[in-house]
Amino acid sequence: MQPLQIGKYSVRYPLIQGGMGVRISAGRLAGHVAKSGGVGLVAAAGIALNSGLYDGRNFFQAETEAFKAELRKAYEIAPDGIIGVNVMVALSDFEPLVKAAIDGGAKIIVCGAGLPMGLPELTADHPDVALVPIVSSLRAAQLIVRKWRKAYNRLPDAVVVEDPDTAGGHLGEKMENIGTGEYDQYATIRDIKAYFRDECGANIPVIAAGGIWDRADLEHALAEGADGVQMASRFVCTEECDASDEFKQRYIDCTAEDIGLIMSPAGLPGRAILSNKENIRQYDLDHHTACRMGCLKKCSYKESGERFCIVTALDRAQRGDVETGMVFCGTNAWKADRITTVQAIFDELFGDVPEK
Numbered sequence: 001m002q003p004l005q006i007g008k009y010s011v012r013y014p015l016i017q018g019g020m021g022v023r024i025s026a027g028r029l030a031g032h033v034a035k036s037g038g039v040g041l042v043a044a045a046g047i048a049l050n051s052g053l054y055d056g057r058n059f060f061q062a063e064t065e066a067f068k069a070e071l072r073k074a075y076e077i078a079p080d081g082i083i084g085v086n087v088m089v090a091l092s093d094f095e096p097l098v099k100a101a102i103d104g105g106a107k108i109i110v111c112g113a114g115l116p117m118g119l120p121e122l123t124a125d126h127p128d129v130a131l132v133p134i135v136s137s138l139r140a141a142q143l144i145v146r147k148w149r150k151a152y153n154r155l156p157d158a159v160v161v162e163d164p165d166t167a168g169g170h171l172g173e174k175m176e177n178i179g180t181g182e183y184d185q186y187a188t189i190r191d192i193k194a195y196f197r198d199e200c201g202a203n204i205p206v207i208a209a210g211g212i213w214d215r216a217d218l219e220h221a222l223a224e225g226a227d228g229v230q231m232a233s234r235f236v237c238t239e240e241c242d243a244s245d246e247f248k249q250r251y252i253d254c255t256a257e258d259i260g261l262i263m264s265p266a267g268l269p270g271r272a273i274l275s276n277k278e279n280i281r282q283y284d285l286d287h288h289t290a291c292r293m294g295c296l297k298k299c300s301y302k303e304s305g306e307r308f309c310i311v312t313a314l315d316r317a318q319r320g321d322v323e324t325g326m327v328f329c330g331t332n333a334w335k336a337d338r339i340t341t342v343q344a345i346f347d348e349l350f351g352d353v354p355e356k
């Protein structure tokens with residue numbers, strides 16, 4: 001299998017571990033994925049929660065400190081690994097988190113949940129840091145490329161194309177357009193590749209994300225024109241994943257019917273395990289909570305108390321309260337049937353196929 005070239009980094013296996021916010025992919029998971037030969041991503045969103053660095057008042061400061069601490073942890077596990085970050089554009093502290101990622105030695109910055117129009121400006125003094133937007137459409141890729149070329153004379157080092165019909169977490173598509181059968185992930189990937197080739201004269205890797213679980217899915221993605229895959233849900237049920245045992249067990253216990261869409265206060269649909277959906281909002285009502293952190297630029301809970309506090313709901317689940325917490329997952333999470341290791345997943349995906 002060809003290595004994946006992202007900017008100046010050659011990744012042994014064409015696999016990025018998708019960023020999973022609020023400490024589902026922190027330093028331990030990212031470090032082990034990088035050690036096994038993929039790209040490990042520490043997700044920035046809510047990284048301060050359950051880090052021991054947040055004292056109830058210093059959220060933004062604790063976010064950048066915890067982010068750097070998790071990057072250090074990842075590098076202790078994989079000193080030469082390709083370790084990067086996922087920073088959601090929708091976060092209030094997007095800019096300081098990008099700076100903290102650079103300070104912490106991130107080699108790759110992946111940005112989703114919004115279009116990272118100004119990202120190259122923030123990294124201008126660090127041209128080796130590879131920049132990778134997440135999009136769901138050719139149009140979004142074109143908007144980013146036009147702006148980056150004009151304002152910064154820069155192209156993305158890779159693009160992740162996330163399929164709203166299968167991916168976990170926040171999705172870059174309107175609720176009513178999800179699950180209609182109209183979205184064609186691999187046509188989108190081929191269109192974006194052709195756009196880079198024809199309009200930019202560049203061979204930029206395009207990575208498929210969403211619904212990739214096993215070797216057959218990986219081979220299918222590559223055969224359909226993707227240069228690599230981004231996988232998130234598959235890595236949750238590993239010993240190294242930073243989530244609680246209860247969070248992982250939810251994946252093992254859930255059925256395909258338990259997984260669905262919920263409108264996030266961020267104004268985007270999200271995919272999660274919905275069996276405890278009613279309890280999430282009820283928790284905030286019972287505890288008379290209000291927005292304490294202001295983690296998102298735009299949030300209906302912050303602005304008017306509508307829906308629920310998403311970062312604390314994700315944090316509760318990360319710590320083990322899966323009754324009132326929110327468990328984000330992709331459509332394939334029900335396929336998890338045991339706790340395994342990161343290396344065992346790499347062996348299955350990339351190991352020699354035994355001769356029949």
Ligand SMILES: Cc1cc2nc3c(=O)[nH]c(=O)nc-3n(C[C@H](O)[C@H](O)[C@H](O)COP(=O)(O)O)c2cc1C
Pocket residue numbers: 017018019020021022024043044045086088111112113134162166167168169170209210211212230231232233234327328329330331332
């Ligand atoms: C628990 C969980 C948390 C996630 N958090 C983030 C996040 O913070 N930022 C982001 O860009 N994507 C996030 N995602 C999306 C993943 O990075 C990934 O693109 C997507 O889930 C891929 O689909 P898969 O889970 O079927 O492999 C999350 C996904 C999951 C399952």
